[in-house]
Amino acid sequence: MAIFPFLKSYEELQSELLCLGLDLPFSDDYSVLAEPLSFCYRNKKLTLPNRFVVQPMEGFDSGLNGEPTELGFRRYERFAGGGAGLIWFEATAVLPEARSNSQQFWLNEKSVDRFAALEEKTRSTAKKRFGHEIVSVLQLTHSGRYSKPVHGVRSPVIAQHSGVLDAAHQIPADYPLITDEELDRLQDAYVTAAKWAAKCGFDGVDIKSCHGYLLNELLGAYTRDGKYGGSFENRTRFLRETLIQIRDEVPTIFITSRLSVYDAVKYPWGFGVDRENYKKWDLTESKQLVAILREIGVPLLDITIGNPYFNPHFNRPYAKPIRGGIAYEEHPLIGVARFVNIVREIQQSQPDLPMVGAGTAWLRHLVPKVAAGIVKNGWASLFGQGRNSFAYPDSPYDILHQGEMNLKQVCLACSGCTDLMRAESSTGCVVRDRDYYRLP
Numbered sequence: 001m002a003i004f005p006f007l008k009s010y011e012e013l014q015s016e017l018l019c020l021g022l023d024l025p026f027s028d029d030y031s032v033l034a035e036p037l038s039f040c041y042r043n044k045k046l047t048l049p050n051r052f053v054v055q056p057m058e059g060f061d062s063g064l065n066g067e068p069t070e071l072g073f074r075r076y077e078r079f080a081g082g083g084a085g086l087i088w089f090e091a092t093a094v095l096p097e098a099r100s101n102s103q104q105f106w107l108n109e110k111s112v113d114r115f116a117a118l119e120e121k122t123r124s125t126a127k128k129r130f131g132h133e134i135v136s137v138l139q140l141t142h143s144g145r146y147s148k149p150v151h152g153v154r155s156p157v158i159a160q161h162s163g164v165l166d167a168a169h170q171i172p173a174d175y176p177l178i179t180d181e182e183l184d185r186l187q188d189a190y191v192t193a194a195k196w197a198a199k200c201g202f203d204g205v206d207i208k209s210c211h212g213y214l215l216n217e218l219l220g221a222y223t224r225d226g227k228y229g230g231s232f233e234n235r236t237r238f239l240r241e242t243l244i245q246i247r248d249e250v251p252t253i254f255i256t257s258r259l260s261v262y263d264a265v266k267y268p269w270g271f272g273v274d275r276e277n278y279k280k281w282d283l284t285e286s287k288q289l290v291a292i293l294r295e296i297g298v299p300l301l302d303i304t305i306g307n308p309y310f311n312p313h314f315n316r317p318y319a320k321p322i323r324g325g326i327a328y329e330e331h332p333l334i335g336v337a338r339f340v341n342i343v344r345e346i347q348q349s350q351p352d353l354p355m356v357g358a359g360t361a362w363l364r365h366l367v368p369k370v371a372a373g374i375v376k377n378g379w380a381s382l383f384g385q386g387r388n389s390f391a392y393p394d395s396p397y398d399i400l401h402q403g404e405m406n407l408k409q410v411c412l413a414c415s416g417c418t419d420l421m422r423a424e425s426s427t428g429c430v431v432r433d434r435d436y437y438r439l440p
């Protein structure tokens with residue numbers, strides 16, 4: 001098993017990058033991360049108080065009706081109390097059968113009041129501590145191939161058979177596909193959920209299209225027949241039509257998407273890949289889609305890559321795999337640089353559409369200069385953190401006010417949070433928050 005020691009200093013990081021022929025941006029000027037960023041949606045101006053984003057992180061701690069519980073409130077108070085200006089609330093199912101875990105958030109008529117209270121508590125926590133107004137986005141999801149609404153029982157919903165993923169996830173060749181009529185009805189479920197999200201006070205709603213879940217699978221559904229498969233127009237139909245419907249029917253909430261621009265799954269089953277070699281990205285269609293989303297009115301985008309169930313090192317380069325997972329021979333720094341450089345390519349295709357990426361937790365305390373470099377050099381307008389939001393929610397504050405991250409608080413990229421997820425437990429940091437989260 002390959003072991004890649006953590007890097008201790010920026011000098012070590014720079015020499016490792018040189019050795020591996022990789023590129024990451026650096027800056028000592030952390031003030032760029034403190035700069036507000038404004039954008040307009042319809043006639044409304046929204047202002048992010050700084051460039052930090054808490055990326056969506058599933059906590060799997062909802063109550064019986066999919067509503068946030070005390071543990072969920074605690075998570076979001078910690079996020080808001082850490083100083084990030086944009087809080088992107090975790091994957092929230094639009095239907096009970098769309099959940100990837102029996103305790104995944106689910107927005108419905110019984111849970112809506114608790115979601116409203118959660119949004120308000122998160123907002124007021126940030127206001128009280130920093131005097132700033134956060135921007136909040138709720139991520140809406142259908143877990144598709146990874147649906148598991150009942151504890152321990154997988155109930156996949158698939159858009160196409162995949163020559164790669166079916167075998168990896170034991171899906172038989174005669175397993176039925178979701179029909180076009182079901183997809184039509186599913187669009188309405190997203191619109192209904194967006195109406196509830198607006199009622200709860202969320203500023204934005206994310207039609208999640210990433211990480212191998214249903215809408216991401218549709219983007220790469222080359223082999224599907226009918227109006228949702230085959231051509232670029234058909235594969236992007238669900239996302240486009242749903243965003244347009246929400247834009248037109250729910251004018252008070254802005255529309256966005258967390259978009260996988262490169263699945264790293266072999267063609268014809270993956271989006272954004274080189275057709276000859278899926279280990280290389282081809283962002284032609286991804287850029288085309290981003291341009292279309294912009295025309296539709298999306299005012300900011302969350303860019304991501306990979307499928308955490310199939311090629312987890314693409315989305316979250318790690319020091320240690322999940323229990324029983326694969327320790328890849330690839331240096332985690334290659335994964336970090338790949339994610340950051342792909343986001344750069346997409347951001348630079350639309351320089352004035354604010355975008356955010358992720359994937360840097362493996363850098364540990366060496367995150368700050370890279371975060372500042374990313375924003376300063378226009379590789380992305382915003383800097384997003386996933387695992388560090390669990391491990392070290394105060395890291396935005398510490399970077400802005402102490403000029404560093406504390407080595408004793410940083411994420412160790414140990415995959416403990418994902419181990420909890422795979423064990424169908426509530427997720428958080430098993431190292432830095434171990435009084436609340438322990439592996440079974």
Ligand SMILES: Cc1cc2nc3c(=O)[nH]c(=O)nc-3n(C[C@H](O)[C@H](O)[C@H](O)COP(=O)(O)O)c2cc1C
Pocket residue numbers: 055056057058090091139210211258304315316317358359360361362384385386387388417418421427
């Ligand atoms: C436990 C766990 C839960 C996650 N939940 C979500 C989620 O709800 N929605 C989403 O888009 N990504 C989710 N992700 C992916 C992260 O947002 C992020 O893309 C990934 O961890 C890489 O960024 P990082 O290096 O900053 O952690 C999750 C990741 C982990 C480890």
